[in-house]
Amino acid sequence: MSPHTVPPVVSRPAAKPVDAWDSFGFDTRQVHAGEFADLNSGLRVPPIALSAGYVFDDFDDQVNRFAGVPAGASGRFVGSAEASPGAIYSRQGNPTNAVAEQRLTSLEGGVDAVAVASGQAAISAALFTLAQHGDHIVSTASIYGGTRILFGRSFKRFGIEVDYVWDAEDDAAWDRAITPQTKAIYTETIPNPRNDVTDLARVAAVARRHNLPLVVDNTIGTPALIRAFEHGANIVVHSTxxxxxxxxxxIGGAVVDGGNFDWEAAELSGRSYPLITAAPRPGAASMLDRFGAAAYARAVREAVVNDIGPTLSPFNGFLLHQGMETLSLRMDRHVDSSIALASWLEEQAEVEAVDYAGLPSHPLFALAARDYGVNAQGTHARTGSVFGVRVRGGIDGAREFVNGLRIFSRMTGIGDTRSMVIHPLTSTHASFTAELNDRLGITPGLLRLSIGLESVADLSCDLRAALDRV
Ligand SMILES: Cc1ncc(COP(=O)(O)O)c(C=O)c1O
Structure with missing residues (x-):
């Protein structure tokens, strides 16, 4: 054979790529779920689809898309099912965001997800789909300060009242708080900033008893540490x-539908969810009739996000689906570093207490170990990397500590590669009364730490130097 002869082709077709990832492991799904093959260009990474709208093939195609006729296998649908209607406009959905939505759906174990512009938009869209003027929501008291502000200001102005249960394990307190107008129970997996983990199974039992959907903010837990649907949640929200x-x-957010709430049974028990179960106009089918188990997500997308407009930019959707590719690896490191630093901080003379449920000394340690599992040594529970530390000396101690840090960024924010610190009493909780902050445990010496991916040795040196000033 001359050196220029092309060897004969052995004609065996290549294996077909996988397109349904749900039976694969978490680490495989976080890399692949939701990806699509671009047959025109062969691009490997799903690209950023920057287009406000979509062309209609012809007049009838436009009619069909507006009528919500399923797009079938054309790929030109928004949502996770071929039963989804054809795409109309990017305010309702976008192929880049769809990758992120389907990936997160797979990681959380839900049936569909809707990506939105922020975590606050996710909480609002999730609850506006369930509740309207005159309705009521019951929440655990220990939640992110911004969510409490959202409930106390905008929700109130829209006529939706939120009441709080202070002890999530007190079933009688839930029963007292829930009224015929209640439309949802709301909680967080790992509350920000106290790390006082919620017993989801227990709260889910209360929700089931009252025919109420349980909405859970899993921003700090992430599906790498806890999959809230497996503990009885019906809807999961994220600040992505x-x-x-x-x-x-x-900035970004998402609402994930567990597909596990019985809307008809709730309706029969007297709790109505018109955006899901009622015909949008005489003679038209309800979301439940059209989309079955994924009706709630469809209502979030079509009836709330499309109306109000907190759409996620496809650029941010791209950063989101890329970020999720390494989620479990990062979470392992975040958690290991947090366990090391929380245990070390607890020993320091300048520290009064550390609010990290993963520590054996924490009152919720047994619950934390049950729901979040333990580290490789079996000594600590894996309750994320956002927690409180109380330094001695009250606000002066806190000021010295914050000013002494060089690697930790002084900023509002949690959950990225960098370590961060903030003083809740004078920031996230500054608008609350002294009585409320006392009750929430937001004391003058409390700092919220978010542990990043830097070397633990460097972080502990930084913390030591800051504590020296306290
Ligand atoms: C638990 C939790 N939920 C929701 C939010 C709001 O998210 P975003 O800032 O993306 O609107 C935050 C922000 O810190 C948070 O910590």
């Missing part, structure tokens, strides 16, 4: 700004 995107570069 944090660990999911992972690098502190893009």
């Amino acid at each position: 700004t944090k660990f999911l995107t992972g690098h502190g570069s893009a």
Whole structure:
């Protein structure tokens, strides 16, 4: 054979790429779920689809898309199912964001997800789909300060009242708080900033008893540490700004539908969810009739996000689906470093207490170990990397500590590669009364730490130098 002869082709077709990832492991799904093959260009990484709208093939195609006729296998649908209607406009969905939505759906174990512009937009869209003027929501008291502000200001102005249960394990307190107008129970997996983990199974039992959907903010847990649907949640919300995107570069949020709430049974028990179960106009089918188990997500997308408009930029959607590719690796490191630093901080003379449920000394340690598992040594529970530390000396101690840090960034933010510190009493909780902050445990000496991916030795040196000033 001359050196220029091309060897004969052995004609065996290449294996078909996988297109349904749900039966694969978490680490495989975080890399692949939701990706699509671009047959025109062969691009390997799903690209940023910057287009406000979509062309219609012809007049009838436009009619069909507006009528919500399923797009079938054309690939030109928004949502996770071929039953989804054809795409109309990027305010409802976009192929780049769809990669992120389907990846997160797979990681959380839900049936569909809707990406939105921020975590606050996710909480709002999730709850506005369930509740309207005159309705009521019951929440655990220990939640992110911004969510409490959202509930106390905008929700109130829209006529949706939120009441709080202070002890999530007190079933009678839940029963007292829930009224015929209640439309949802709301909680966080690992509350920000106290790290006082919620017993989801217990709260889910209360929700089931009252035919209420349980909405859980899993921003700090992430599906790498806890999959809230497996503990009885029905809807999961995220600030994807944090660990999911992972690098502190893009604001975003998402609502994930567990597909496990019985809307008809709730309706029969007297709790109505018109955006899901009612016909949008006489003679038209309800979301439940059209989309079955994924009806809630469809209502979030079509009836709330499309109306109000908190759409995620496809640019941020790209950063989100890329960030999720390394989620479990980053979370392992975040957690190991947090365990090392929380245990070390607890021993320091300048520290009064460390609010990290993963520590054996924490009152919620047994619950934390049950729901989040333990580290390789079996000594600590894996409750994320956002926690509180109380330094001695009150606000003066806190000021010295914050000013003494050089690697930790002084900023509002959590859950990215960098370590961060903030003083909740004078920032996230500054608008609350002294009584409320006392009750929430937001004391003058409390600092919120978010442990990043830097060397633990460097972080502990930084913390030591700051504690020397306290
Ligand atoms: C638990 C939690 N939920 C929601 C949010 C709000 O997210 P975003 O800042 O993306 O609107 C935050 C922000 O810190 C948070 O910590």
